[in-house]
Amino acid sequence: MNVRRTLALQLIDVEKRFPGVHALKNVSIDIMPSEVVGLIGENGAGKSTLMKILSGVYKPDSGEIRLGGKPTCFESAADANRHGIGMVFQEQSLLTNISVGENIYLGNEAQFTRLGMVNWKALYAAAARQLATVQVEVDPRTRTSDLDLATRQMVELAKALALEESAEAHLVILLDEPTSVLERAEIEILFARVRALKSRASFIFVSHRLDEVLELSDRIYIMKDGAVVADLPVAEANVTRLHQLMVGRSLQSEYYRESLQKPYRDEVVIEAEDLSLGHAYRGVSFKLHAGEILGIAGVIGAGREELTRTLVGFAPHETGSLRIGGRDCRLRTPAEAVDCGVGYIPRDRRVEGLVLFLSVAANITLANLGMLTRHGLIDRRQEQAIATTWVERLKVKTPSINTLCLNLSGGNQQKVVLAKWLNAESRVLILDHPTRGLDVGAKEEVYELIRAVTAEGVAVILTSDTLEETIGLSHTLLVMRDGTVTYRTDGRPGHKPTQVELIEHMV
């Protein structure tokens, strides 16, 4: 009849807002039966929110979801499952303390249950059949923790496919960054399975690896700032085109405030020589100068996460030497790092960055409370004065300095984290994905602040979600691969390397 009837899944004008963020703006997406649709966008573009709406975790503020042409509303993740939406998450959702078979049918045991007793034999037999469809040779009675990550990913796929038995409609399986923990060979296997299973399900494939999206998808949706900006058949797409659409502008250097990028000073703040830590990284050497931004690029597992964790006292290095401010040190706790003048702006500011249930003022002074203490007592008046000064200097939008940080938007929360370290007079800031989850305006403010503090001599080590951001901000760039530094280059304005130049050394 008409096109609509043949659609497996359709989103019409879906809207979603969070405090301070317009996460989805009029998003409409169509998915045909047996189609693999790629979904790409920068972090904060709205992919995760969209996935959460499709999987029943969030409800849209307005708009419609249609399954097989019928308007549907998911009450919960379990409800989405019943409607035939399966999920394979990047953070693996399997419970590691139970068997593979139990995981596959977790929450769906009813079909094997009689009089409240589970027929385990039938369940494991069914689980074995599901595992066979994804060609994983594992006994379903194996404890999940005994499997490697790649196999677990396949088990997740089997779990999603098992929904077919109980679901009412055509299966739609969401693959959210499924390849991030996999090796190339394992990725090949996963892709082969997905292609083989197309007759049974449609797929939505979310990934930040554009080459993989091009390889697997039939059609690609590009999101930016909460909206769908383009929808391309794969034949018309290539990496450059996708990238331009994702970023939404030709590379504009002023986005990263490059005109404010001042040459760094001669003074060396951190000197790392031949640092190694187990399998994570080895032989890493670099010098960080006052006022310098050192960007570290690399794929997940290249060792840059562990390296930054070493510099903030979470994972002390095993061999090599680390000198901070001329002092030899091995940072065993964050407290030692703070004493050495190192401040950490973590990727998850709501967990490691801020105490959400404390006020803005208390968070700003947390890392340097000693400064405010007279005869053992906190000088409240001085604390209020200091907090007020920082809130004004960094233009933190908050009803009052006594508001709980919980009630601030992401960008303003990030400014409070920054204020905390500036107040503690940190000479080095470790920025671990500092703009993650922020919208464009908030990002630009953060960039401006980073420029301002480096101009005052603070040194910065930066790891970021996008190469573009790393290149745009950094004075110097390191590329890591498999735990070693494979490339280093200059990032002065006008001499910035291209993304391709770095990618060559990343993979």
Next chain:
Amino acid sequence: MIRKLTDAFGAESARQYLPFATLVVLVLSVGIAQPTFLEPATLLQLASDTAVLFILATGVTFVIMLGGIDLSLQSMASLATVVVAITTTRLGYGSFVLALAIGAVAGLLAGLVHVRLRIPSFIATLAIGGVLFSTALVLSQERAITMFETERGYQTWITGSLFGIPNLVLIGLVVLVSAHILQSHTAFGRYSAAIGAGEPAAYASGVKVDRQKVIAHVLSAFFAALAGVILAGRMSGGSPTLAEGLLLLSIAAVVVGGTAITGGVGSIWRTLVGALIISVVRIGMTFLGVNIFAQNIVFGAVLIIAVTITIDRSKIPIVK
């Protein structure tokens, strides 16, 4: 001032005064049913009866604020009564110092077991509590020890009164003021709140988390020992079971006052209100002639109702 308060607590502003309102309503309702309850003498008696419970609850507030729990406080208090009872003849006032020192050491031990061996405070203090209880049994040779006239001479700072105000009430006030300053005006108090509300962020901000936890346990056991010393004075003796039943009431007092059992939110003032609520319910029931054995039924109900209305649980995704 009011605006400042609402700014500080937002939507929680009304909720945090609920325990105090509950206390006022309770006092008035018992007073209406039995007007003698509202006479100054009765109220002073109520205050001195609350002192031991309040001091125990104050100690455990420090631990609960940073997200832990101290289950050894009742055994610690009992042990302190035994120590005072058997050493006053020889040591005089020194027996009090000895009991408090034992408290501090026991707290230090519990704290170190908790942070160094990475054992949950729940288990660490349960085990230490067992050790303390047995120590009290051995020291007392499983008997209640009564103190006599000469020994009681050393207890007048507990049993006496000043200008008509029982010394117990004054001791309670000293504890209130010093504990409040510790909790609300020192770095230790701030760090405790930060650890209770978001330990990973506090740790990443350079807070020496382990040290604060040990301090909290030392404070808790010290205040438990102080409560024991006072109990010994009031009862003119010591026994390994003298503080029995007070563990639950202490934790109930903290929680009923509006301090979150998960930590991060709370104050000594709230604990005072909580302890008074528990006392009023207990004494009020006696006033109203409720069978003493039926009182725990009312306690259970009050605890559940108080916790339900003081903390907005809809925001807490997982309750264990």
